[in-house]
Amino acid sequence: MGIIDNIDKAELKELLIKNWMTHDAMWLYHCVNECGVDTMNKINQAAVKSMAAIEIQRIRKLIGIPKDKKIETIAEFMTIFESAMEIVRGEFMDFSYSEIADGVFSWKWNKCFAYEGIKGLGLLDHYKCGILIRINSWFDTLGVKYELPPVINTCIMPIKGSCEGEYRIFL
Numbered sequence: 001m002g003i004i005d006n007i008d009k010a011e012l013k014e015l016l017i018k019n020w021m022t023h024d025a026m027w028l029y030h031c032v033n034e035c036g037v038d039t040m041n042k043i044n045q046a047a048v049k050s051m052a053a054i055e056i057q058r059i060r061k062l063i064g065i066p067k068d069k070k071i072e073t074i075a076e077f078m079t080i081f082e083s084a085m086e087i088v089r090g091e092f093m094d095f096s097y098s099e100i101a102d103g104v105f106s107w108k109w110n111k112c113f114a115y116e117g118i119k120g121l122g123l124l125d126h127y128k129c130g131i132l133i134r135i136n137s138w139f140d141t142l143g144v145k146y147e148l149p150p151v152i153n154t155c156i157m158p159i160k161g162s163c164e165g166e167y168r169i170f171l
Contacts, residue, residue, distance in 0.1 A: 014090055017088070017089075017090035018090060025117050029121060031043060031044070038126075041127065041128040044128070044130050045130060045133050048133045048134050048137070049133050049134075049137045051134075052134040052137035052138055053137050053141040055084075055088070055134075055138075056080070056137070056138040056141050056142060057141060059087055062087075063079070063080065063083045065080060070143065071142050071143060071144055072171060073171060074102060074103055074169060074171060077169060080138075080142065081138070084138060085097070092113060094110040094112075095109045095112075096108050100166070103168060103170065104166055104167070104168050105166065105169070106164065107165060108162065108163070109157075109162070109163040110162075112131070112157055112163055114127075114130065114131055115155055115157040115158075115163070118155060124155060124157075128155075129153065129154065129156075132148070132152055135167075136148070139167075139169075144169060144170075146169050147168040147170075148165060148166075148168075149165075149168070152165065
């Protein structure tokens with residue numbers, strides 16, 4: 001019996017998520033120092049977008065939904081979305097989302113780990129959010145049409161004091 005057999009799934013998940021987030025933060029820090037903030041934003045958003053496309057397909061496969069199955073209903077979409085959120089969410093992540101109407105769901109980051117990290121680096125005035133790029137890439141990869149009015153590219157926490165909005169889904 002190996003170590004994996006003796007570790008609680010939730011503890012292992014949290015360790016892996018924290019390690020990934022630490023890698024992400026360290027990569028960002030070193031990229032800013034080597035390339036500057038503009039290049040870092042460009043590379044970060046491209047990397048997040050391409051990673052998320054692969055991620056959502058892996059999650060889709062894990063929960064038994066074939067790659068070629070077209071998402072036709074909000075319920076089908078929410079099954080994948082909620083599964084993805086359960087898998088990628090760490091205990092330290094303080095956010096919520098809910099379906100508020102047919103085809104509309106709201107999201108809110110009560111405390112954003114990316115905001116806290118970017119603030120610590122002194123880059124709030126320049127940072128372009130990678131979290132929404134990740135979610136948008138999930139939609140794009142799943143072939144789900146959506147709107148996120150207004151389009152959010154930068155960190156809005158310092159401007160609004162919160163990070164929240166609504167997605168409108170068209171199936």
